[in-house]
Amino acid sequence: MSSKLQESTIASSNLKLRSDESIIVERIYKAVMEQRLAPKTKLSEARLCETFGVGRMHVRRALLLLASQGIIELQSNRGAYVACPDGSEANDVFAARMLIEPPLVRQMAQSPDDIDLTLLTDHIALEDAARKMNERTEVIRLSGEFHTKLAQSTGNKFVFRMMRELVTRTSLIVGLFGSSENASCPDDEHGNILEAIRLRNPELAEKLLISHLNHIQSGLDMTSRQAPQDDLAAILGSE
Amino acid sequence: MSSKLQESTIASSNLKLRSDESIIVERIYKAVMEQRLAPKTKLSEARLCETFGVGRMHVRRALLLLASQGIIELQSNRGAYVACPDGSEANDVFAARMLIEPPLVRQMAQSPDDIDLTLLTDHIALEDAARKMNERTEVIRLSGEFHTKLAQSTGNKFVFRMMRELVTRTSLIVGLFGSSENASCPDDEHGNILEAIRLRNPELAEKLLISHLNHIQSGLDMTSRQAPQDDLAAILGSE
DNA sequence: CAGTTCACGATTGTTAACAATCTTTGTCAA
DNA sequence: TTGACAAAGATTGTTAACAATCGTGAACTG
Numbered sequence: 429m430s431s432k433l434q435e436s437t438i439a440s441s442n443l444k445l446r447s448d449e450s451i452i453v454e455r456i457y458k459a460v461m462e463q464r465l466a467p468k469t470k471l472s473e474a475r476l477c478e479t480f481g482v483g484r485m486h487v488r489r490a491l492l493l494l495a496s497q498g499i500i501e502l503q504s505n506r507g508a509y510v511a512c513p514d515g516s517e518a519n520d521v522f523a524a525r526m527l528i529e530p531p532l533v534r535q536m537a538q539s540p541d542d543i544d545l546t547l548l549t550d551h552i553a554l555e556d557a558a559r560k561m562n563e564r565t566e567v568i569r570l571s572g573e574f575h576t577k578l579a580q581s582t583g584n585k586f587v588f589r590m591m592r593e594l595v596t597r598t599s600l601i602v603g604l605f606g607s608s609e610n611a612s613c614p615d616d617e618h619g620n621i622l623e624a625i626r627l628r629n630p631e632l633a634e635k636l637l638i639s640h641l642n643h644i645q646s647g648l649d650m651t652s653r654q655a656p657q658d659d660l661a662a663i664l665g666s667e
Numbered sequence: 668m669s670s671k672l673q674e675s676t677i678a679s680s681n682l683k684l685r686s687d688e689s690i691i692v693e694r695i696y697k698a699v700m701e702q703r704l705a706p707k708t709k710l711s712e713a714r715l716c717e718t719f720g721v722g723r724m725h726v727r728r729a730l731l732l733l734a735s736q737g738i739i740e741l742q743s744n745r746g747a748y749v750a751c752p753d754g755s756e757a758n759d760v761f762a763a764r765m766l767i768e769p770p771l772v773r774q775m776a777q778s779p780d781d782i783d784l785t786l787l788t789d790h791i792a793l794e795d796a797a798r799k800m801n802e803r804t805e806v807i808r809l810s811g812e813f814h815t816k817l818a819q820s821t822g823n824k825f826v827f828r829m830m831r832e833l834v835t836r837t838s839l840i841v842g843l844f845g846s847s848e849n850a851s852c853p854d855d856e857h858g859n860i861l862e863a864i865r866l867r868n869p870e871l872a873e874k875l876l877i878s879h880l881n882h883i884q885s886g887l888d889m890t891s892r893q894a895p896q897d898d899l900a901a902i903l904g905s906e
Numbered sequence: 907c908a909g910t911t912c913a914c915g916a917t918t919g920t921t922a923a924c925a926a927t928c929t930t931t932g933t934c935a936a
Numbered sequence: 937t938t939g940a941c942a943a944a945g946a947t948t949g950t951t952a953a954c955a956a957t958c959g960t961g962a963a964c965t966g
Contacts (some may be wrong), residue, residue, distance in 0.1 A: 472946095472947070472948090473947075473948070474946090474947075474948095483920070483921065483922095484921090484922095484948095485919085485920065485921075486920095488948090488949095489731060492731055493731065493734065493735055496732055496735045496736070499737070504924080504927090504948090504949090505927050505928060505947080505948055505949070506927090506928070506929095506947085506948080507928095507947070507948070517824070520822075520823045520824055520825055520826075521825060523823055523826075524823055524825040524826050524829070527767065527771060527774065527826060528766065528767060528770075528829075529769050530770075531766050531769075531770050532766060535766065547898075575822060583759075584759045584762055584763055585756070585759055586759055586760060586763040586832070586833060586836070587759075587762075587763050587766065587830075590763070590767075590829045593828075594825060637671075655805070711916095711917070711918090712917075712918070713916090713917075713918095722951065722952095723918095723952095724949085724950065724951075725950095727918090727919095743918090743919090743956050743957090744918055744919075744956080744958060745915080745917085745918080745957090745959095746917070746918070771948070793943070821960090
């Protein structure tokens, strides 16, 4: 783990894109992370064209990229739909996170000097602020992003990308299967994990993280309900 | 870790593609894995069009997908080039593998009944055969693919994808920085790891894997040399 | 002779029209 | 009323021409 990551956007992480496309990818990605775009929602090309004011080519490239990251699904001749993970995929996501994240925080806690702790400290401040202001969508997104930034702070771009994909998928899963209340991570578990890292306590950090993940997973009930929405312009337009 | 993975191709792992595009992606991916396509080699659209006999649109889509996986790099107005990882990226790749693979084999050795060992057994047979026949490119690719299949055998599609990306990048790195001899993994280390898993010995499996990765990494010297080649049709055409 | 500039060819980026496919709607018959 | 069928509309897939950019090499100037 060496160099720090400068860019945190999904689009620029591996790819130089024309700004048109990265805006589209970024907006849709963010909307999914905030659970404003429900699984199975259709993303029609024409709609996206007028929403973002770009040509169809840019929209199609953006959709292909989103599909390659599993955020949406492209159906031949039928269009693009927000991904809709099933129970089996949900299990795989949590299994993969259980594989990666515990060793990750353990390692971070072993040598917290190598990593960018300010990134995490600042993030927790943002989370607290959003929680106090009762900004629901913001809280949901930041809650997931904490885990992404956990990986990002190591400066390892591959670890970062893996985590980001898993966290994004988790957000879809929680939106689908989660009870209404625990859409976001519990209040201060993130802070406790960060504190354990800062105190160089690998065992504690790992234990806290494992129970945190278990906590999220146990809040799901695997009884699929769906609610594809429609006013894309309103959802994607802001910011 | 639950359902078995049926498809191992890079293209179909996350995405339904038109067959044109998956063929292109697959061929280029394979050529990179076999170190027949050197880093920095230019992949011009026109050349790929005539090589594969498809329109420019399919080529461009394929290139975008390859770029999103970090296999090639798209330079604005300048074209597509095979990715050329630097020393820092190489470190990140091995750090990421050190994070993931040890817990992975440890877990596999703890419950080898949950996983598809025939996949690995068959693969090792293939490796041995290719080695005996002195098929260099085949040996190199299979050598990397063992690690991919290690992940694939868990049936977890996310673990599989992460490993595949890391292994692909490793292949580029070994091609760039490796001494000529150790382009492939040493003869029976793979077999030993599999055996440790089969014997339900997590500690041994983990230890063997760690020393295996260290072995690969220590065979690099980080003095970049490059050799972009040119006869794409010959390289990509076969099979 | 070295260095710069300019123009040409080659390559990539973009657009718009066309083709193919799917979805919906309306009609008709059982 | 319900079901199947067919035509119209809407959406996606594809192609080819056009525009913009870049690299190269010749010509020119100091």
